[in-house]
Amino acid sequence: MVVETNFSSPRTDAFPAGLRVLVVDDDPTWLKILEKMLKKCFYEVTTCCLAREALNLLRERKNGYDIVISDVNMPDMDGFKLLEHVGLEMDLPVIMMSVNGETRRVMKGVQHGACDYLLKPIRMKELRNIWQHVFRKKIHEVRDIESLEGIESIHMTRSCSELFDDGHFLGAEDSTSGRKRKDADNKHDDKDLVDPSSTKKARVAWTVDLHQRFVKAVNQIGFDKVGPKKILALMNVPWLTRENVASHLQKYRLYLSRLQKECDIKNSFIGIKHSDPSSKDSTSGSGLHNSMNVIQDNVSNGSFSFSVNNSCVPDVDLKGHEGDGKGITSGPMAESKGTFSIDIPDPHKGKSLQISFDHSHGSVDSVVNLASFGSTDTVQYSWNEVHEIQFKQEYEQLQLENRINQHPLPGLQHDLLTKYLQPAVPVGPGPSVTEKTGTSSGFEFKPMCDEYRSDHIKHSTPTEAAGESHTLNDQVFESICTSTSSMKSQDIIPNHLTESEFSPRNLYDGLGVEDLQLCWLQDDCYAMNSALQGFDCTEYNNPATIPEMPFHLYDAPRFDHEHLFDPAEYYMIDQGLFA
Amino acid sequence: MEVVQMQRGLVDYTKTLFMECFLDAQFLQLQQLQDESNPDFVFEVVSLFFDDSEKLLNDLSMALDQPSVDFKKVDAHVHQLKGSSSSIGAQRVKDACVTFRNFCEEQNIEATLRCLQQVKHEYYLVKNKLETLLRLEQQIVAAGGSIPMIEMGFLKTINMKGKHDSGVVYTVETYGVFCDSTSIRSL
Numbered sequence: 001m002v003v004e005t006n007f008s009s010p011r012t013d014a015f016p017a018g019l020r021v022l023v024v025d026d027d028p029t030w031l032k033i034l035e036k037m038l039k040k041c042f043y044e045v046t047t048c049c050l051a052r053e054a055l056n057l058l059r060e061r062k063n064g065y066d067i068v069i070s071d072v073n074m075p076d077m078d079g080f081k082l083l084e085h086v087g088l089e090m091d092l093p094v095i096m097m098s099v100n101g102e103t104r105r106v107m108k109g110v111q112h113g114a115c116d117y118l119l120k121p122i123r124m125k126e127l128r129n130i131w132q133h134v135f136r137k138k139i140h141e142v143r144d145i146e147s148l149e150g151i152e153s154i155h156m157t158r159s160c161s162e163l164f165d166d167g168h169f170l171g172a173e174d175s176t177s178g179r180k181r182k183d184a185d186n187k188h189d190d191k192d193l194v195d196p197s198s199t200k201k202a203r204v205a206w207t208v209d210l211h212q213r214f215v216k217a218v219n220q221i222g223f224d225k226v227g228p229k230k231i232l233a234l235m236n237v238p239w240l241t242r243e244n245v246a247s248h249l250q251k252y253r254l255y256l257s258r259l260q261k262e263c264d265i266k267n268s269f270i271g272i273k274h275s276d277p278s279s280k281d282s283t284s285g286s287g288l289h290n291s292m293n294v295i296q297d298n299v300s301n302g303s304f305s306f307s308v309n310n311s312c313v314p315d316v317d318l319k320g321h322e323g324d325g326k327g328i329t330s331g332p333m334a335e336s337k338g339t340f341s342i343d344i345p346d347p348h349k350g351k352s353l354q355i356s357f358d359h360s361h362g363s364v365d366s367v368v369n370l371a372s373f374g375s376t377d378t379v380q381y382s383w384n385e386v387h388e389i390q391f392k393q394e395y396e397q398l399q400l401e402n403r404i405n406q407h408p409l410p411g412l413q414h415d416l417l418t419k420y421l422q423p424a425v426p427v428g429p430g431p432s433v434t435e436k437t438g439t440s441s442g443f444e445f446k447p448m449c450d451e452y453r454s455d456h457i458k459h460s461t462p463t464e465a466a467g468e469s470h471t472l473n474d475q476v477f478e479s480i481c482t483s484t485s486s487m488k489s490q491d492i493i494p495n496h497l498t499e500s501e502f503s504p505r506n507l508y509d510g511l512g513v514e515d516l517q518l519c520w521l522q523d524d525c526y527a528m529n530s531a532l533q534g535f536d537c538t539e540y541n542n543p544a545t546i547p548e549m550p551f552h553l554y555d556a557p558r559f560d561h562e563h564l565f566d567p568a569e570y571y572m573i574d575q576g577l578f579a
Numbered sequence: 580m581e582v583v584q585m586q587r588g589l590v591d592y593t594k595t596l597f598m599e600c601f602l603d604a605q606f607l608q609l610q611q612l613q614d615e616s617n618p619d620f621v622f623e624v625v626s627l628f629f630d631d632s633e634k635l636l637n638d639l640s641m642a643l644d645q646p647s648v649d650f651k652k653v654d655a656h657v658h659q660l661k662g663s664s665s666s667i668g669a670q671r672v673k674d675a676c677v678t679f680r681n682f683c684e685e686q687n688i689e690a691t692l693r694c695l696q697q698v699k700h701e702y703y704l705v706k707n708k709l710e711t712l713l714r715l716e717q718q719i720v721a722a723g724g725s726i727p728m729i730e731m732g733f734l735k736t737i738n739m740k741g742k743h744d745s746g747v748v749y750t751v752e753t754y755g756v757f758c759d760s761t762s763i764r765s766l
Contacts, residue, residue, distance in 0.1 A: 027659065029627040029666040036612045036620060073658060099662040121605040121665045124612075 016131030017042035024054040024070040024082065025097070030120065034069065037127050051077035058090050062207035065092060066134045069118075072098040072105065080112045087113040088255070089208060093133035097122060144254070145247045206248055210237065214248060582724035589715045590727050596712065597729075601705050605668030607729060621716075625709050628667045632702055635660045639695055643688070653691065654683040660698070667709075671701045 021043045025031045031047045038045040046065070048054045051074050058065060068086050072079035083094045093116075096109040101119040109117045115133040118126055206214070217234030218226045228246035235245070596602045613620040635656050642653045661676035679694035716726050 027631065027662055027666065029624055029631055029663050032624050032627055033609065033612070033666055036617065040612060071662075073655075073662075099658065099665055120662055121608075121668065123608065 016134075019043040019131050019134060020064060020066045021045050021130070022054060022057065022065045022068045023047045024051055024068065024074070024079075025049060026071065026074045026076075030071070030097075034122065034127070037122070037124050040124065041128050043131075050074070051079070051082040054082065055085055055089075058086060058092070059208050062090065062210075065090075067093050067095065067130060069095045069097060069130070072096050072100070072109070080108060083109070083112045083114055089211075091137075091251070093137050095130060095133065141251075144250060210235075210240075211248075213237065214245065214252070218249070218252070582719060582722045585715065585719045585722065586724055586727045589712070589719060590729060592712060592715060593729055596708055600670045600674075601708050603668040603670040605665065607668070609667060610726075610728060613726075618720075622713055625667055625713065628663055628669070629706060631663050632660060632672075632706075635663070636695075636699055636702065639698075643692055643695055648686075648688055648691075650683050650686050650691075654680055657683060657698075664702075669702075669705045672698060672705055675701045 019041075021038050023031060023034050023038065023045060025034065025047075026049050028049065031049060035045045035047050046057065048057060051070070054068070054070070058068070070079050070082055074082075079096060079098075083096065086092055086094050094114050095116040095118060096114040097118045097120055098105060099120040106117045115137075116130070213235045214231060217231040220234055221227070221230045226249065228242045228249055231249060232240060232242050232245045593602075597606075609621050609624055639653060639656045639660075642649060642656065657676050657679045661673055661680070664670075664672040664676065675694065675698040679691065679698055682690040682694050719726060
């Protein structure tokens, strides 16, 4: 039963041998049997009988595993929940197992993201081929990235082994030396993308920590305005390149959109379909953009329906902004929007949501998406929420506001936003949200956003500011989209709700503030502020920053918080990004 | 010589266990997983199964002993036992669990109590058989011989309903009968 002998790939040396598998099952007998079987397949096996323990293991070693096999019925946590968490946080393929093979259950598994569902008793031959799921995922990831950036080709095809190696790079701290694609410049110009030549960029391992920073940054920046560059700036992770961020951003957006979809279903959230994705950041952030736009419209209407264009989101390719630092949304968000950069870039850079939107960008373009919301404060995407972690902190502040301002990541965010924005979220990131409404139409949010961001950031860690904002942003993005779902920290959710408003911000932060800036702030954003309902933008008070338009001024009430904050979902979203 | 005889005896014994549905193909899988790096694999797994099952059976007894039976809990335990028994291929135990679960759904206390008895009965039977089998294996190994492998193909031949030389073929339906009626067939 030597698996690899059958597999002969010139490049990969031993793939699939050495595949790192984590097995989770409360039945000790099965655990032992599976371990033995997997070892016979020459895989590296780790077993644990508790889902919580499994999650801890996964989190500790972000890239320590390639695939997870889990039983459905476990005492401490439902297997499906674990599945979602893993998908969100780590984006690893998960195989479910059960003695129960009813179609309903299998369907549920698939719905929750399982890449396969095995019936017990499990045969060796079924385990032999689990490597295909890992491989497939890698390929898809590469494809996504490539399509977005063009250069981002992780050269997957280079070799399977590369895939595996790259697969889970250790992220932040560990930087796979050498392989990282150094994005020399953070310039966010798409041309950056072209770096393919260099080698295959090492895949960055998005650890939980890194992701959180990303989300924070996103949130800070404001989902709409997010752009890789901004996010990168906020994240403050030296070895991280813009491309890395961009691709991650893209994933995040996708994630959010996915969540959003779910949220949408759940929430009757503001009709986010903001049809005004105009600013869509064509480049990349369009995804975000859309969402933002949506928000804007809503904002103006007072209804945040940020329509996070889920669809867009993918495009948003958060990472897309690599070159332009626009952040995710930069796309559509016309920079003009100005400031949406939720990340109240300046003022609070440091602490407050550092949504690094780069004010400098001036164009908020990326963020702009949010801007498009302009008035729609509606979307407070609780991007932040997405990043549960981030959110939490942010929420405290006002994040909620920001969220909304943040501009619901197009599409994705929207979902998130709705999710997060949960009605309660009116207050975006910053208290300032409220200001927004009152103040200039444009950016009232901004301050909020900023605040929000700052809040987020603050919450997360004042110090992070830049970096954190990143996470915020991520969160924002995610939150927006995923906010509902990924609320990992379920606890956050409640907080998020209020904070959810911030979430959008968070999202944006990560997104590249640069980009995010766009859109939101455009005056419209402020409308959003108002929409934010209750945001107490006061915090924002960053008049300057305000323009950034909190991501999604969500109509707080609109959000169906409950839905939005589905921790699991939120979690998943996060996961997605991490992946 | 003796070793050879022991081996033959072991093979025959194992075959009857399969024929009588005490064990199924999963057990063969386990045997095949055993190798030099892990010579006691089957023994370890079976031991785990025993420990786990006994605990589950205790839990089940307690749960059914309550004045107000929590069928969800009972069902959860039975589900676990089902999973466990499927891990080593204890087919009859597994089948008994299936029936048990059906009655749990109906929330039929009387029937579930009978099912519990049935499951216990099956469990002790298979435990006994396995212990015998393992003992035989140990003897062979102690005498310097190796444990003969049963061909998977063998199982196909007994996958037929109907009578075998051993006399009785236990099928799921049979088990069902056990629960429905109070008659207990001697296995």
